[in-house]
Amino acid sequence: MSAGNSERIARNFVERYGAERFRQLLDQLQAGVSGQTIADDFAVSRERVRQWKNAFGSLVTMYQVHPDVRAILDEVARGRG
Secondary structure, eight states: OOHHHHHHHHHHHHHHHOHHHHHHHHHHHHHTOOHHHHHHHHTOOHHHHHHHHHHHOOOOOOOOOOHHHHHHHHHHHTTOO
């Protein structure tokens, strides 16, 4: 989705629901609240929530190594492993 399109959708959202509800929506999306829960909250379909989700941001997944495992790598690097 283009940045201009995302901006248009965001402005339309704020015009219809208000800035506070926009903040609430973004907080819910960031917290991983289910689409159905958000849909119920805004009285819209899950499909509409999916469209908002795609318009307002992106899902980022990353792999994080446990600190104790990272410590083993550090030990090996210092010649203790």
